[in-house]
Amino acid sequence: MSNKLNFIVFVYYSACLQHGSEEPEKAVEEACELLKILENELKDKKFFGGETVGLVDIVANFIAYWLGAIQEAVGVELLTKEKLPDLYDWSDEFCSVFHESLPPRDKLVTFFRRRFQSTTTATSN
Template identity: 80%
Template sequence: MAEEVKLLGVWGSPYSRRVETALKLKNVEYEFVEEDLQSKSALLLKSNPVHQKIPVLLHNGKPLAESQVILEYIDETWKEGFPILPKDPYERAQARFWARFIDEKCLPATYKVLWGCEELEKAVEEACELLKILENELKDKKFFAGETVGLVDIVANFIGYWLRAIQEVVGVELLTKEKLPKLYNWSDEFCSVFQESLPPKDKLVAYIRDRLQSTNTTTTSS
């Protein structure tokens, strides 16, 4: 019996793209189902009734939510192909720590800057400090996992690709070669390796502009 793998997601979402990246690294065939988050499908609501968010992975009809949970599931389910987490227990724990640091600290801080806030200067300083901590973890490695990519690199995809595109639109600089040289070089390597798993830049920039305009319109009219 053939395996059925479906991914409910949004093309421009870094969280959806994390899962797509992992599936491609493992050479898993899957069907991508594009969701409209303004009008969520019955399948999404049924598959993720708690958060009602993407991404959701359906493996032979069984749903899994939350991108980091899905990444670990993919790594444990499809043993062949590229390893996402290290085998060593300590290194696995460290990878989980830094992946959570990105989602719980770095991303909220960068979102605050990029999508607008009242105390912008303070928000920029806070985001840069957190990104500097992440950069220090890179040390002199090519990727967070060493010479090859791993969990932390996949989870950091927003920083590696989306961040530079959004900076271009909003005119705020967080990730630059001058401020964060190691992290900037890592983002170049990241984009080179994961090119096929990333959305086209021109399409992404247009998508970000539309989101910003709709946010500004909503703010102005309320």
């Protein structure tokens, strides 16, 4: 499971770096297919372990909170209610449980905007 999550992060990060070319769509599709595998593990459960947060939920916290901030910062959508409804609902539920422990979303979005701008500027030079 951890290798799949790492690959999703890598694919999505690559898609964000290539935003504006034809490659991000392919990378987003590939990441979405992997996320569907993860979504299938929810099987109508509130969390991956059932009614309470478990280890897989904690490992997947990147998807629950950080991925949304990256999507907003870069404008590449992956985790949406239409594409992955169960995973999207899980993400909302997970964030509602840990909202006090998470960094402020606006600061996180600003961080990722700057990060991707500096990365895309460096790769285009």
